[in-house]
Amino acid sequence: KAGVTQTPRYLIKTRGQQVTLSCSPISGHRSVSWYQQTPGQGLQFLFEYFSETQRNKGNFPGRFSGRQFSNSRSEMNVSTLELGDSALYLCASSLEFFGRGQLLNTEAFFGQGTRLTVV
Amino acid sequence: KQEVTQIPAALSVPEGENLVLNCSFTDSAIYNLQWFRQDPGKGLTSLLLIQSSQREQTSGRLNASLDKSSGRSTLYIAASQPGDSATYLCAVDSNYQLIWGAGTKLIIKP
Numbered sequence: 470k471a472g473v474t475q476t477p478r479y480l481i482k483t484r485g486q487q488v489t490l491s492c493s494p495i496s497g498h499r500s501v502s503w504y505q506q507t508p509g510q511g512l513q514f515l516f517e518y519f520s521e522t523q524r525n526k527g528n529f530p531g532r533f534s535g536r537q538f539s540n541s542r543s544e545m546n547v548s549t550l551e552l553g554d555s556a557l558y559l560c561a562s563s564l565e566f567f568g569r570g571q572l573l574n575t576e577a578f579f580g581q582g583t584r585l586t587v588v
Numbered sequence: 589k590q591e592v593t594q595i596p597a598a599l600s601v602p603e604g605e606n607l608v609l610n611c612s613f614t615d616s617a618i619y620n621l622q623w624f625r626q627d628p629g630k631g632l633t634s635l636l637l638i639q640s641s642q643r644e645q646t647s648g649r650l651n652a653s654l655d656k657s658s659g660r661s662t663l664y665i666a667a668s669q670p671g672d673s674a675t676y677l678c679a680v681d682s683n684y685q686l687i688w689g690a691g692t693k694l695i696i697k698p
Contacts, residue, residue: 502685512677512688525684559631575619575681579632
């Protein structure tokens with residue numbers, strides 16, 4: 470079974486440009502979430518999608534946006550790039566099901582990430 | 589606002605030792621708690637998931653416990669090996685997002 474696939478793996482962009490990152494979840498997973506990881510701030514939540522609907526959004530400016538398609542693949546877009554947007558962007562997918570004892574299982578599986586460098 | 593803290597920030601031990609990593613959180617209203625490992629420059633590998641009403645989970649040499657009432661989780665690694673060297677992160681699942689600790693950087697010396 471294929472894992473979470475993120476493309477591209479590495480990206481170099483210039484300030485002011487925009488970028489689109491892609492995430493293909495594990496087959497059957499309908500929840501996709503995005504995280505930004507930097508040395509200074511650690512891992513921070515960007516947004517989460519389930520069946521094409523954004524259910525939650527982190528505290529990031531409007532330059533950061535995302536969407537999810539009917540096949541659960543997701544994209545995130547960053548417009549007007551700033552130097553501070555340089556980071557590892559990680560995508561996670563989750564099946565979300567009620568298992569034994571009606572416990573909600575939301576185990577997240579991560580891709581290898583996209584390393585974005587803004588120069 | 590949920591906050592997650594991991595102690596210690598870094599740990600260096602000789603091969604073969606048993607060790608404990610700690611994670612604490614401020615709000616007990618969580619769906620689950622998940623432990624991950626991250627190798628330098630890489631993504632995150634899920635190690636263990638503990639659901640909100642469970643007390644512990646085991647996988648091989650790893651055992652994770654959860655005490656929601658006190659807001660604590662521990663990750664126990666038995667008979668550590670050099671290949672266990674990595675950064676270990678805990679994250680609590682709250683309202684469709686994972687909230688992260690800063691991680692514990694673990695070095696196992698051969």
